[in-house]
Amino acid sequence: VPIITLLTDFGLSDYYVAAMKGVILRRSPMVDIVDISHEISPQNILSAAYVLFGAYDYFPAGTIHVVVVDPGVGSARRPIVVKAGQYYFVGPDNGVFSFVLRQADYQVFEITNRSLFASEISSTFHGRDIFAPIAAALSLGIPLEEIGKHLSRVQLLPEIVQVSPSSLESRIIHIDRFGNCVTGIEQAAFSGSKLPKTFALHAGNSQIRQQKCFYLEEVTEPNNPFVIWGSAGFLEISLPLSSAAERLDLRIGDPVRLLLDASPPNGSERRRTSTNVNR
């Protein structure tokens, strides 16, 4: 029996996640359920897409990933199942699978077989009444063709990076518990892990010119922010042992701009802390 994972913005103070687990275990008693996260910022589809991307392919082949970040619950948005590479994905067709679908061929099915749903379907909680029963059905080996009808396309989020010859423009797509600010700039776009020495990343009021390999590397100036490739391959803005988000006043959605060949800071600016350099 495969694993079912859950990724939602339901939080952990309500009955929502537990009701989904009960529904799954009642229909598929041998299945193992693993939480990815339930603390996605409410209705933040992009952040959910990123967190799913960071976790999904560490799981065994055949794992069923259920994602319910679903501001449009009850409206016309379609419930779907996607088979991509070795994994199944269940959730609303709102772009939440955008990152994982870049990595493999995939098939999309609209969930239409109402005989698999809960006997009564609320208009506010499809996680419990549609997505959990469908995940249970998949774990029991019910084929995609019995779950719904084939679709030719799936909703994707707009690109989060604009590339020009000398710079990349993106934004902050997630802030982790340590205050690291994850940008939409990916290592896959570069030939190696080292940025050119002449790089400068602009974010909020800060201009960052230092890159590190690990968080506590050469902590000589603890107030200096640096960039680092995070463990899912996205460029992060960090500070040693403190929250870059708080200290640099950065938020999800803030624009960032990576210059690859920035003119060097002049001497007087260099002596100031890099967080205060004028742009």
Place this chain on the structure above:
Amino acid sequence: VPIITLLTDFGLSDYYVAAMKGVILRRSPMVDIVDISHEISPQNILSAAYVLFGAYDYFPAGTIHVVVVDPGVGSARRPIVVKAGQYYFVGPDNGVFSFVLRQADYQVFEITNRSLFASEISSTFHGRDIFAPIAAALSLGIPLEEIGKHLSRVQLLPEIVQVSPSSLESRIIHIDRFGNCVTGIEQAAFSGSKLPKTFALHAGNSQIRQQKCFYLEEVTEPNNPFVIWGSAGFLEISLPLSSAAERLDLRIGDPVRLLLDASPPNGSERRRTSTNVNR
């Protein structure tokens, strides 16, 4: 082997929940443990009763629900096991099972068999020393008669709705992660899901006259609060894509009043935002 669920106000930053799980797994290694929530507002028995009610009967028959929201730990309040319908409930006799016990016949047993407890019993952590061992014992098939003695009654919370011919008075019993304010008014008290067109719900400084079926239905005025039947059958106060609790300044315990035949708002009031209507 049945499932054991846990519902507490312990939070997730301490060893409390893990110690309970260790105790259970040591005594009943094959059991599957599922968290309902550990983020119940500290000592809030009513909120725990509501969250339990929203989740318990989605689990397979035979599931053992352990609830430890227990401000009176160490005092004279009794530890009990309740068998209600297809489920077992383990916890303090303080009203936390009030909602689920309205739905089925039940038997109550005071937990008295000390040979089933931990070898040393603290006065501060009966979740670990009494309730977890008893849940493990139930999962192993030990009969209720060996766990304790039959009681003729169980503690119930006071009614949370007062009904008069033209109105229902209740209060806010829970606020979910999205800021939806759950009232104690239940759909079961009405013949259908539609409130009369003349209804008005008073809460805090707001008077709400709109009902929706799903959260993003007809979002023409995003600042207008509405009521909606939540997925556990209670009337909620909501705002489209933002927190009603924050925006309307509502808290757990605040009184609400549902008028079924309210006089229509006059024109001048209508033009103002409904959240500012005088009561």
Place this chain on the structure above:
Amino acid sequence: VPIITLLTDFGLSDYYVAAMKGVILRRSPMVDIVDISHEISPQNILSAAYVLFGAYDYFPAGTIHVVVVDPGVGSARRPIVVKAGQYYFVGPDNGVFSFVLRQADYQVFEITNRSLFASEISSTFHGRDIFAPIAAALSLGIPLEEIGKHLSRVQLLPEIVQVSPSSLESRIIHIDRFGNCVTGIEQAAFSGSKLPKTFALHAGNSQIRQQKCFYLEEVTEPNNPFVIWGSAGFLEISLPLSSAAERLDLRIGDPVRLLLDASPPNGSERRRTSTNVNR
């Protein structure tokens, strides 16, 4: 197959914990994973050591406890496995196992067998790339000698209590969800559970002279703080049904001083609330 527990400061809003679980389940599909906590205050090794101590020995013999509170990830700090009593511990050699290692003989091994690691090792996430694979290997029965090389010593945290003939000096090492302030003073240092009647505990601006056995014992003065032995054997500072941390303005790291034979408060002081007594 033994249980693997996880204790980190990763929080629950990211993919970090799930990626570790995926790695473990991919390599050791039958293993049962239990969360101890992921809400350790970021980089707080002492708090993690305390939470581990409160939970570890309730689990079945053979349980593998993985602790990743690891500010030095990527630096020269060593990854280790410790076998202590009936349990295995996996994590960085930074003192996080200090409390559990006082209770049993132990053996320490530096993790060196790179063939057991992930195929690519990041410099920012050894929880996923080293510690999770090693825990999976242990759960599959791979012997310690194949995991690494024997070490003669392990990093321990400095003592958190200084004892003099008439007093004990320590500090607040953890604050729980209820606002109870856990000090580093342990019951094991005393012959019984009752402090001498002449005791006084100084913390922040408070002087506390009352000891209780359970939280709601004799609540005649709800604003009076008291001390109580917590369920892991450490002295806590508490208030009835409210947060001592908030009301007395106490934080992790604040010093506390326990006088065993304090002069009694004079009459005028006694009539004031004990939280305002001058020191």
